[in-house]
Amino acid sequence: MKVKINGKDAYYTSSGREIDKNQPTIVFVHGSGLTHVTWVLQTRYFAFHGYNTIAVDLPGHGESEGPALNTIEEMADWIADLINSLGINKTSYVGHSQGCLVGLEFAERHPDKLELLALINGSLSMKMNSELLELAINKDQKAVDLMMDWVHGPLGHKGGHPVPGLSHMGMGNQLVSSNNNGTLGVDFNACDQYTNGEAAASNIKHPTLCIIGKHDKMTPKKVGVELASKIKDSKSVILEESGHMSVLETASDTKNLLKDFFRAHRNAS
Amino acid sequence: MTDPKTYSFNTKTLHSGHQPDKNFGSRAVPIYQTTSYLFQDADHAAALFNLEEGGHIYSRISNPTISVLEERVAALEGGSAALATASGMSAMSLAILNICSAGDHVVSSSQLYGGSFNLLRLTLKRFGIETTFVKPRDTEGFKKAIQPNTKCIWGELIGNPGIEIMDIPEISKIAKEANIPLMVDGTFNTPYLCNLFDLGADIITHSLTKWMAGHGTSMGGIIVEKGDFDWTKGNKFPTMTEPYEGYHGLSFAEEFGPAAFTMRARAEGMRDFGPCMSPTNAFNILMGIETLSVRMEKHLSNTQIMLDYLINNQNVSWVNHPSLPDHPDHKVASKLMPKGAGSMIAFGIKGGKEAGHAFINALKLTSHLANVGDAKSLVIHPASATHSQMDKKSLELAGLTEDMIRFSVGLEDMEDIMTDFDIGFKASQRPRLVASK
Numbered sequence: 001m002k003v004k005i006n007g008k009d010a011y012y013t014s015s016g017r018e019i020d021k022n023q024p025t026i027v028f029v030h031g032s033g034l035t036h037v038t039w040v041l042q043t044r045y046f047a048f049h050g051y052n053t054i055a056v057d058l059p060g061h062g063e064s065e066g067p068a069l070n071t072i073e074e075m076a077d078w079i080a081d082l083i084n085s086l087g088i089n090k091t092s093y094v095g096h097s098q099g100c101l102v103g104l105e106f107a108e109r110h111p112d113k114l115e116l117l118a119l120i121n122g123s124l125s126m127k128m129n130s131e132l133l134e135l136a137i138n139k140d141q142k143a144v145d146l147m148m149d150w151v152h153g154p155l156g157h158k159g160g161h162p163v164p165g166l167s168h169m170g171m172g173n174q175l176v177s178s179n180n181n182g183t184l185g186v187d188f189n190a191c192d193q194y195t196n197g198e199a200a201a202s203n204i205k206h207p208t209l210c211i212i213g214k215h216d217k218m219t220p221k222k223v224g225v226e227l228a229s230k231i232k233d234s235k236s237v238i239l240e241e242s243g244h245m246s247v248l249e250t251a252s253d254t255k256n257l258l259k260d261f262f263r264a265h266r267n268a269s
Numbered sequence: 270m271t272d273p274k275t276y277s278f279n280t281k282t283l284h285s286g287h288q289p290d291k292n293f294g295s296r297a298v299p300i301y302q303t304t305s306y307l308f309q310d311a312d313h314a315a316a317l318f319n320l321e322e323g324g325h326i327y328s329r330i331s332n333p334t335i336s337v338l339e340e341r342v343a344a345l346e347g348g349s350a351a352l353a354t355a356s357g358m359s360a361m362s363l364a365i366l367n368i369c370s371a372g373d374h375v376v377s378s379s380q381l382y383g384g385s386f387n388l389l390r391l392t393l394k395r396f397g398i399e400t401t402f403v404k405p406r407d408t409e410g411f412k413k414a415i416q417p418n419t420k421c422i423w424g425e426l427i428g429n430p431g432i433e434i435m436d437i438p439e440i441s442k443i444a445k446e447a448n449i450p451l452m453v454d455g456t457f458n459t460p461y462l463c464n465l466f467d468l469g470a471d472i473i474t475h476s477l478t479k480w481m482a483g484h485g486t487s488m489g490g491i492i493v494e495k496g497d498f499d500w501t502k503g504n505k506f507p508t509m510t511e512p513y514e515g516y517h518g519l520s521f522a523e524e525f526g527p528a529a530f531t532m533r534a535r536a537e538g539m540r541d542f543g544p545c546m547s548p549t550n551a552f553n554i555l556m557g558i559e560t561l562s563v564r565m566e567k568h569l570s571n572t573q574i575m576l577d578y579l580i581n582n583q584n585v586s587w588v589n590h591p592s593l594p595d596h597p598d599h600k601v602a603s604k605l606m607p608k609g610a611g612s613m614i615a616f617g618i619k620g621g622k623e624a625g626h627a628f629i630n631a632l633k634l635t636s637h638l639a640n641v642g643d644a645k646s647l648v649i650h651p652a653s654a655t656h657s658q659m660d661k662k663s664l665e666l667a668g669l670t671e672d673m674i675r676f677s678v679g680l681e682d683m684e685d686i687m688t689d690f691d692i693g694f695k696a697s698q699r700p701r702l703v704a705s706k
Contacts, residue, residue, distance in 0.1 A: 016518035037526035044321040044524070048517070062526075063501070142273070149273040157276065159286035162323030164331035165339040165535065166528050167286075169275065170349040174496035174527035252322055 002063070005081045011063035012036065012056045012082065015047035024115070024266065025052040025088050027079060031097030031121075032187035033136075033147070033176040035062035038096060041162060041251035042258060051262070054091070056082060060183040068186040072098075072194040076105035080113060092116040094258065096247050097219065098187055100227070101126060101194050108200035116265055117208040117231075118258055121216055121244045123223040124197035124230065128188045137185035144176045144184070153215030153243025155250075162251045172245070201230035208234040209261040211254060213242035235261075278345065278461075282561050286340025300552045301333045320516060320524075320536065330539050334548040338555050342481070342491050345460040345558075346473055349496030350531035352539070353489060353551060357456060357476020358384050359544030360490030361423075364452055364474055365389075366542070367534045368506050369420045371397030376414040376421075378405040378435055380428025380668055383655045385454065389423070390663070404668075405435040406597065412443045420506070421450050421472075426465065427457035427611050429641075430651045430675040431668030432589050434598035437605065441469025448505060450498050456480070456642070457613060461565040462606045466495045472530065479642025480612075482557035483564050487550035492534060496527030508533060515540075564644065567680050568612035574683040575676070579616050584624075584694040586672065589615040612678040613641060622671040624697040625650050629674070631696030634681070634689040646679035646686050 002009045013036050019025075026046055028039040036043075036055035043053040058075055060068030069075050079102065083091050092115045095103035100122025107114050135143035148169055149157075156168040176184060208231045212224030221238060228236035237257055242250040276284065287298050306325045308314035316322045325331050335353050343351040354360045365375065365388075377389050379402040389400040403410040405428055415422075422444045424435045437453060444451040450471035458465070459480045465473050475481055477489035500509035500522040509529050512518035516536060521529040539545060557564075572590070579588045591602030591610035602610040618624040629637050635646045639655055649655060652664060652671045659669075679686070 013523050015524065016512055016520060035526065037524070040524050041322055044319065045316060048319055048321060145273040145275070146271075149275050155288065158284055158288060159337075159340040159344060160288040161336075161340060163528075163532075164323065164325065164333075164336040165343070165352050165531055166323075166350045167340055167343040167348065170343050170347060170496060171527050173347075174349045178497060178527075252324075255322060 003085045009065040012054045015044050017047045019052045023052050025091040027091045027093050028055040029095045029099035029102050033179040033184035042255045068183040071190050072101045072105050075102045076109050080110045090115050094118040096120045098191050104197050104200040107204045114206050117206050120211040120246050121219050122227050123219040124227050126191035128192040133188045136188045144180050148172050150217045151244040155241050204231045210236040212238045213246045214240050216244045218244040279562050281344045282558050285344035286337040298337045300548050302548050304328050329543050329545045332548050335551040338551045346493045348493040350528035351493045352531050352534050353491045353546045355544040356488045357490040360474040360492050363534050363538040364492050369398050374416050374419045375400045378424035380405045380431050380433045382429040405433045408439045415447045421452050423452050425454045434602045436601050437468040448503050457611050471498045477554045482554040485643035487553040489546050489550050489554050494530045569609035571683050572612040572678045578687050584619050586617040586619045614676040617672040628693040628697040631693045641677040644680045647677040649675050651675050
């Protein structure tokens with residue numbers, strides 16, 4: 001589906017379902033150089049179990065018109081504009097990697113629009129390796145290759161995708177390569193420059209779930225734990241077999257954690 | 270800056286797609302010889318059927334042993350996803366039917382395995398899918414043959430049995446310009462000789478029965494998807510982009526992106542046509558793939574020995590292999606397959622059809638059968654066997670002659686094969702009761 005945000009095409013998928021204003025909504029925001037496809041093993045469940053799901057392509061990614069946004073703050077405002085344009089007043093937010101920084105900033109800038117927050121493979125800041133950043137800015141394929149190495153844990157490297165026949169490395173490579181037109185470099189730079197994570201995390205009052213990958217090399221376990229420690233009402237879970245791609249490497253575990261988190265808070269309310 | 274530490278080709282042939290068994294620690298890939306899989310509860314069943322999560326339901330759709338094979342071949346090809354099938358022919362049929370419907374059109378190389386040629390020429394035509402055949406060296410001809418309703422270009426890198434080479438990078442440019450996928454049967458090259466995705470293919474199929482399995486024991490095919498073809502461009506591929514009633518309005522391109530083609534082929538193709546591989550065959554093929562590199566090296570070196578032998582044999586009128594300098598495609602073959610252009614040799618016997626029959630009948634070691642890519646050396650006379658259902662005009666279009674022997678070079682000591690061939694050639698040149706035409 002496409003809507004206009006600031007005069008540009010903005011793409012999201014709701015898993016083929018109409019948005020029902022009587023249902024709660026969850027926005028899913030992908031990581032650097034990725035797209036909405038990252039979320040397919042979570043979004044389809046929620047879309048068919050009483051939620052509106054909005055899995056976005058950030059500007060310049062996938063089907064959304066460019067250019068890519070330069071800062072995490074701009075991305076957070078873009079998410080707010082998107083849900084406004086869909087007539088949604090409040091949403092829960094699930095972010096992966098860079099999407100976690102956007103989530104922290106969304107909570108900071110638009111707290112009244114947020115219900116529940118889930119941060120997967122996140123951290124308070126994401127200082128980039130300077131050579132990797134330069135490779136991505138120069139649209140060098142080596143940036144994608146290095147990223148595929150670092151984002152996948154032992155499971156992703158060897159294989160055993162939850163969906164029969166799919167390759168973690170192959171899928172990831174294609175998704176990121178499709179955005180290695182400069183967008184990946186802009187994303188990495190936005191992550192590198194973002195400094196408000198700790199302050200934003202400290203201000204969050206919303207119930208928050210942090211999912212951490214034991215084998216994560218991009219946002220290692222200790223920075224995931226640190227992120228959770230700064231958020232008052234947070235719960236953290238470490239996935240033993242996951243690298244940085246918990247949404248795919250341990251897709252069912254991730255989905256079940258989200259399911260339990262949303263169900264518990266929905267029942268409570 | 271360090272280099273990426275991802276697994277290399279030979280490591281992938283042994284490990285990709287497999288996590289050792291958690292229950293018993295089985296190091297080898299277990300054969301899951303089961304039709305179906307227990308659901309955890311009703312919600313789990315519903316989630317699997319609605320593609321909300323990955324997993325296995327019924328072995329016609331997917332199976333854990335076969336999934337290892339699929340991931341392994343996807344990894345070797347550098348694709349995003351793969352779907353294994355009962356045979357190479359079912360892989361081809363599913364791949365084409367995945368995007369073609371009645372009224373659609375295919376442009377194909379005319380140099381194809383006989384079964385593939387007849388699928389396009391006769392069978393798909395009955396279902397309203399027409400094909401225009403173009404000689405593989407006629408690059409411009411592919412461009413001219415494309416119509417508004419053309420949905421793909423089909424071909425084999427190493428044509429069977431004429432061993433013409435299709436210039437994949439050039440044909441790929443034409444396919445990209447027309448916004449249609451280039452589908453290439455890579456059976457004769459395997460991922461060891463070249464990476465067809467790097468050359469420009471969008472979809473690769475294999476008959477895994479041949480070199481990939483390598484031992485002539487098990488039937489199997491596979492479709493591999495590269496993952497960067499834009500199905501949404503130009504509204505040309507409704508099966509990929511339009512909501513599918515069979516899965517609650519699912520759009521495969523939207524939901525699965527780089528794996529859309531594979532997901533549709535599995536969800537619809539395996540569900541409705543059902544050409545599933547046997548788990549035991551998947552295990553056998555995986556065993557073959559573990560030694561792909563070492564076998565292919567030996568296939569290539571033995572091919573060179575046999576080429577030298579055949580070229581210098583007075584009973585041979587011609588020898589056809591792309592590694593020979595006088596082969597019309599030698600230059601492009603060397604460029605696309607620098608390690609070597611495979612282990613299929615075609616040659617003509619002096620004395621024509623009858624001499625060919627006498628040669629084959631006299632062989633004691635080399636096997637006369639309808640297969641290629643076995644560890645054992647194989648021969649056949651295509652005009653009377655694999656391509657016998659083709660009329661004279663079709664034979665000419667496929668580049669076949671009646672004196673042609675197709676030789677799949679095996680892994681034996683080639684001295685023994687040469688001794689066997691000497692016996693065959695001697696028999697071929699004996700005076701016959703029926704004179705050659």
